Amino acid sequence: MLPTASQNRMEMVIREQILPVLAPVIRHLISRSPRPLQLALEEIRIRQGKPLQVYTHQGDYYLDPEGQPIRLDHKAYRVTQEEVSQTIQLLTRSSLYALEEELRRGYLTIAGGHRVGLAGRTVLSSEGFVQTMKDITHLNIRIAREVPGVADSIKQHLINPAGYKLYNALIISPPQCGKTTLLRDIARQVSDGLLHPNLPGQKVGIVDERSELAGCVNGIPQHAVGSRTDVLDACPKAEGMLMMIRSMSPQLLITDEIGREADRDAILEAVHAGVAVIASAHGHNMAEVKKRPAIRSLIEEQVFSRYLVLSRRLGPVTLEAVYDKHGQCLHRREGRAEWSS
Structure with missing residues (x-):
């Protein structure tokens, strides 16, 4: 089990840095998930039309409509298009297309140093380089951890x-x-x-x-x-x-x-x-x-x-x-x- 100081720090990270950038329904499911799972979170995978998925050091889980971790994807909560859009708006403060360089790289860095990977349809320049990204349908929120010592x-x-x-x-x-x-x-x-x-x-x-x-x-x-x-x-x-x-x-x-x-x-x-x-x-x-x-x-x-x-x-x-x-x-x-x- 993590030391108490580390637990408190991780709880603060989830509460103040991660939950506020999630669509309300996804935020509710993560907040209702078991505390040990929240403390162990490494990634939150949000894919349009697909089961909501989380990764910890013990492996990956789907979350059911009550926020409980399960292994069976057909019983998992499925992310809607609206929830993907809401999450993007919260992550970018409704200014996605002002973040041209970040879109070109395929990820955003948010407060706390957490990295959000993006996938969807890319738009290429005339030279064949990625110019921007649109129709984003997949998000991967990678939770950064500081481990002093x-x-x-x-x-x-x-x-x-x-x-x-x-x-x-x-x-x-x-x-x-x-x-x-x-x-x-x-x-x-x-x-x-x-x-x-x-x-x-x-x-x-x-x-x-x-x-x-x-x-x-x-x-x-x-x-x-x-x-x-x-x-x-x-x-x-x-x-x-x-x-x-x-x-x-x-x-x-x-x-x-x-x-x-x-x-x-x-x-x-x-x-x-x-x-x-x-x-x-x-x-x-x-x-x-x-x-x-x-x-x-x-x-x-x-x-x-x-x-x-x-x-x-x-x-x-x-x-x-x-x-x-x-x-x-x-x-x-x-x-x-x-x-x-």
Whole structure:
């Protein structure tokens, strides 16, 4: 069970940030759902004409007309077109088409740093690029969680004891294993000088292409990312890293989900400039990320001194293995246990 402080914080998030942006009927169903489910919410899936669905760390459920979680979709409450429209109006404060850039990216970030994925019919420019989105019929509200201290269990793997300097590190993780939450807490602890007694607070630069790490709204971070942290929001990773190096003189750069050649080049530029880099990449293990040419190149050049592999076997941010720059395994979790609430 979550500690009381975490429970109270999550209750506040649901009550003040999530329920107000839902159509009245959907709001009623979520508010009537069992308290343990509300505390564990990770996603709310709203699809026109489809069952109302929620995701938690224990799996996905449909909600019935009384707000109770069930596994059978034919007994679930089905979302209407009006409820999708009402939710969009509440999310956007009735100014959807003023949010052209957000529609082009396919998601919105709302107060609290929660991200809302959008799907529907896209409108293409004459060059074939997505220009905007209309007839939105699918919404995915991803509930952002701050977990102060989540980096405590891994921070010994981020510091070189010879001189107490930060390692360049790559966090490898499948989706929904907590890598963004972990990066956020690493930023906070490094920025505020909490990572190690012999490592004073550092200037941290976050390049937040998807507005998930800092959860900025109007440029203001909604999450605690540290007092010495600067954020480039909604900026492509490669370009943002170079901008940070030129303009903000960070000691640590943090970014999420690298994988393109441009990302590799920017990371090399940062490391050669003496800036530490902690990033993440999608993958279940080292072998998987090595299949991506840009990451394989970084591995072969031994840019990263530590590789941390995450899963959610024991819940989000389960550290499965740690490797050094030579590919030598320094830590491996043994056994298997299921998540329990």
